[in-house]
Amino acid sequence: MQPVIEVTNLSKTYATGFEALKDVSLEVRRGEIFALLGPNGAGKTTLINIICGLVNPGEGRILVDGHDIVRDYRTTRKLIGLVPQELAIDAFESVWWTVSFSRGLFGRSKNPAHIEKILRSLALWDKKDAKVMTLSGGMKRRVLIAKALSHEPEILFLDEPTAGVDVELRQDMWNLVRSLRDTGVTIILTTHYIEEAEEMADRVGVINKGEIILVEDKHTLMQEHGKKELSLELDSPLAAIPESLSGHALQLDSDGRRLVFTYGTHGPRTGINALFADLGQAGIRFRDLETRQSSLQDIFVGLVRDRR
Amino acid sequence: MNVHAVRAIYTFEMARTFRTLLQSIVSPVLSTSLYFVVFGAAIGSRIESIDGVSYGVFIVPGLVMMSLLTLSISNASFGIYFPKFVGTIYELLSAPVSYLEIVLAYVGAAATKSVMIGLVMLATAAFFVPLRIDHPLVMVLFLVLTAVTFSLFGFIVGIWADGFEKLQLVPLLVVMPLAFLGGSFYSIDMLPPLWRTISLFNPVVYLVSGFRWSFIGTADVSVGISLFMTLAFLGLCLAAVAWIFRTGYRLKN
Numbered sequence: 001m002q003p004v005i006e007v008t009n010l011s012k013t014y015a016t017g018f019e020a021l022k023d024v025s026l027e028v029r030r031g032e033i034f035a036l037l038g039p040n041g042a043g044k045t046t047l048i049n050i051i052c053g054l055v056n057p058g059e060g061r062i063l064v065d066g067h068d069i070v071r072d073y074r075t076t077r078k079l080i081g082l083v084p085q086e087l088a089i090d091a092f093e094s095v096w097w098t099v100s101f102s103r104g105l106f107g108r109s110k111n112p113a114h115i116e117k118i119l120r121s122l123a124l125w126d127k128k129d130a131k132v133m134t135l136s137g138g139m140k141r142r143v144l145i146a147k148a149l150s151h152e153p154e155i156l157f158l159d160e161p162t163a164g165v166d167v168e169l170r171q172d173m174w175n176l177v178r179s180l181r182d183t184g185v186t187i188i189l190t191t192h193y194i195e196e197a198e199e200m201a202d203r204v205g206v207i208n209k210g211e212i213i214l215v216e217d218k219h220t221l222m223q224e225h226g227k228k229e230l231s232l233e234l235d236s237p238l239a240a241i242p243e244s245l246s247g248h249a250l251q252l253d254s255d256g257r258r259l260v261f262t263y264g265t266h267g268p269r270t271g272i273n274a275l276f277a278d279l280g281q282a283g284i285r286f287r288d289l290e291t292r293q294s295s296l297q298d299i300f301v302g303l304v305r306d307r308r
Numbered sequence: 309m310n311v312h313a314v315r316a317i318y319t320f321e322m323a324r325t326f327r328t329l330l331q332s333i334v335s336p337v338l339s340t341s342l343y344f345v346v347f348g349a350a351i352g353s354r355i356e357s358i359d360g361v362s363y364g365v366f367i368v369p370g371l372v373m374m375s376l377l378t379l380s381i382s383n384a385s386f387g388i389y390f391p392k393f394v395g396t397i398y399e400l401l402s403a404p405v406s407y408l409e410i411v412l413a414y415v416g417a418a419a420t421k422s423v424m425i426g427l428v429m430l431a432t433a434a435f436f437v438p439l440r441i442d443h444p445l446v447m448v449l450f451l452v453l454t455a456v457t458f459s460l461f462g463f464i465v466g467i468w469a470d471g472f473e474k475l476q477l478v479p480l481l482v483v484m485p486l487a488f489l490g491g492s493f494y495s496i497d498m499l500p501p502l503w504r505t506i507s508l509f510n511p512v513v514y515l516v517s518g519f520r521w522s523f524i525g526t527a528d529v530s531v532g533i534s535l536f537m538t539l540a541f542l543g544l545c546l547a548a549v550a551w552i553f554r555t556g557y558r559l560k561n
Binding site for chain 2: 078080090
C-alpha cells in the first residue's frame with residue numbers, strides 16, 4: 001500500500017546555521033497511529049512544521065498521499081490537520097466561531113452539522129458560545145483539536161497533545177485519538193510521555209539530533225530491543241556473586257539480598273533454566289521472585305544514550 | 309482560488325473592526341471633528357482663501373488623506389502582526405491558501421475599513437464646511453487606491469515588526485511627519501523654492517495633491533503625475549510582498 005506520507009532525504013538547516021534535520025527518510029502508513037519520539041531539540045517539530053507548510057523545506061522531497069507538498073500544496077494541506085504544541089488560539093472569539101473559521105480557511109463550505117458533531121465528540125457543545133479566553137487549558141486544547149478536525153482531514157498531526165493536561169483528560173484524549181483512527185484518520189503524534197506512545201502507537205519512530213534512529217512496529221520494537229528482568233529475593237545475603245554464576249548476566253544489590261538476572265525474550269532460550277540449575281548447584285536458595293518487562297521508555301532512553 | 313478562505317479571513321478581520329467600534333470608527337471621527345474646529349473654524353477664519361476656496365474646504369482632502377494613510381497602515385499591520393504575536397499564524401501558514409489570497413483578504417479588509425472611515429470623515433466634514441467634490445469618480449479612485457496601497461504597506465510593516473513598538477514606529481515616525489509635510493494643511497506653492505523642491509520627494513504630496521484636485525479642481529502637481537506616483541508605490545509594495553512570501557521572510561523561518 002502506498003504510504004500516506006513519504007519523506008525522502010530531507011535536510012533542513014536554519015539561517016542560524018543550526019542543522020535541524022539530516023537526511024531524514026520516513027514513511028507513514030495510511031490509517032496508523034505513528035509516534036515520533038525524541039528528546040528536546042531532536043527535530044520532531046521541525047519535521048512536522050515542514051510537512052504542514054509552516055517552515056520552508058531544505059533539500060529532499062515530501063509526498064502526502066502521493067502529492068508533493070510544495071508543488072501541490074493546496075491538495076496536501078487540505079488533507080492535513082495540525083494541533084500545535086502551544087495553545088495558540090484567538091482568545092476573543094467564541095468556540096463556534098473559531099472552529100467555523102478554520103473550516104473556511106481550509107477551503108470548506110459551511111457545515112454546521114459537522115461542526116456540531118465535532119464539538120459534541122470533544123465535549124465542547126455546551127461551551128460553543130463561550131469565549132475561548134474563558135475556557136480552561138484542557139478545553140482550549142480540545143478547541144485546537146476541533147479546529148484541526150473542522151475541515152475533515154485524513155491526516156492529523158498532534159504535536160505534544162497532552163502536554164500540561166491532567167491525567168483524566170489525557171485518558172480522554174487517548175480515547176479520542178483511538179476513535180479518530182477507527183474512522184480512518186492517520187495520526188502522527190509527538191510526545192514526551194513515552195507511556196503515551198506505548199499506550200497508543202502502532203509504530204514508533206525515534207529521532208535524535210536531526211536523524212531518524214529507527215522506525216519500527218511498536219510490538220516488534222519492544223520484543224527486539226526490550227529486555228526482561230528476573231529478580232530473586234535470596235534466603236541469605238551474599239557477599240559477592242559466586243564464580244560459578246559468572247556466566248549469567250547477574251547483578252547483586254548493595255545489601256546482597258537480591259539477584260537480578262537480565263535476559264532477552266526474542267532468542268530461542270532465555271537462560272532461566274540454566275540459571276536455576278547453577279543456583280541449585282551453588283546452594284543459593286531464594287524465597288520469592290518477580291519479573292519485569294522493560295518499557296518503551298527504557299528502550300527509548302537506551303537508544304538515545306547509545307547515539308550520544 | 310480558495311474563496312472560502314478569503315471570505316473567512318475577510319469576515320474575521322471585519323468582525324474585529326465592528327467589535328472595537330469605538331476605537332475603529334468613533335475615534336477617527338472625533339479627531340477629524342477636532343481638526344475642523346481648531347484649523348477650520350478657529351484658525352481658518354483668520355486665513356484668507358487658498359486656490360479660491362476657504363481654508364476649511366481646502367484642508368478636507370488633506371485631513372482625509374492623512375487619516376487614510378495612518379489607518380490603512382495600522383489596520384493592515386495589526387491584522388497580520390496579531391496572529392504572529394499570539395501564534396495563530398500557524399493556521400494560516402498550514403492552510404491551502406495562496407499568498408495572493410492571504411494578501412487579498414487581509415489587505416482587502418484593511419482597505420475596506422479605511423475607505424469606510426474616509427467616507428465617514430467626509431460626511432463629518434460636511435457638517436463643518438460646505439463640501440465640494442468636482443470629480444467624484446476620481447475622488448473614489450484616489451480613496452480606494454490609497455487605501456489599498458497603504459494597507460499593503462501596512463501588511464509589510466506587520467510582517468517586518470517583531471514587537472508592538474516597531475508596529476507603531478512607521479506610522480508615527482515616518483508616515484505622520486510625511487503627511488504633515490505633504491501639503492495636508494497648505495499648498496506647497498506657499499513654500500520657498502528650495503523647500504518646494506524638497507517637498508516633491510515626499511510621496512504624500514502626490515497623494516494629497518491628486519485627491520485635492522478631485523475636490524476643488526486645482527492641485528500642486530498634475531493629477532496624472534499623482535496617479536502615476538500612487539501606482540508606482542503600489543507596484544513597489546506588491547514587489548515587496550511577493551519577495552516576503554517567496555522567501556518566507558519572518559514567517560516561515
